[in-house]
Amino acid sequence: MMELLVLGGAVLAVLVVLNLLLTFALIRRVRVLQEMVSKGPAKDPALPQPGDAVGAFQAATPQGGLLTDEALQSGVNLVGFFTTGCHPCATVRAQLLESPPKLPLMAFVEGRADDPAARELGTTLSAIAQVAYITEADSVAKAFRSAGYPTLIRVENGTVAAAGHQLRDVLP
Structure with missing residues (x-):
């Protein structure tokens, strides 16, 4: 025992x-x-880094205007890249529409203006931004090295000041 x-x-x-x-x-x-x-959270290494210069680009707006890198050479601007069928893009778009930033906004929608989904996305963003439709091969995508969707970039005097996938990453 x-x-x-x-x-x-x-x-x-x-x-x-x-x-x-x-x-x-x-x-x-x-x-x-x-x-x-x-x-x-770790920063996305594919995003443009603070201090990077914005490359040369041109993109036509549906109204016949032209968005170029020249408009970003002075002042502080916000640049956004969006695409259709992207839930995070819809979330950022809703945040932007609900509380528009005080900064001038250029929005680039991936797709063609004759695509109904891309046109709907661009139309809603046009209430707060200058909008242009682009493809991944456009000079705009190359100028900013956008990394996925959504990509938001704060540009100060032609130079990247902040980049991220959410508003809190780029707004001061």
């Missing part, structure tokens, strides 16, 4: 030690995750 009691105590001691080791491993992992969260 005594041997059984000693064996049970030994098994219990081993289980307690294993539980303690697992607890320490879990605490270590939680600390690593806390450090990752405190640093904030």
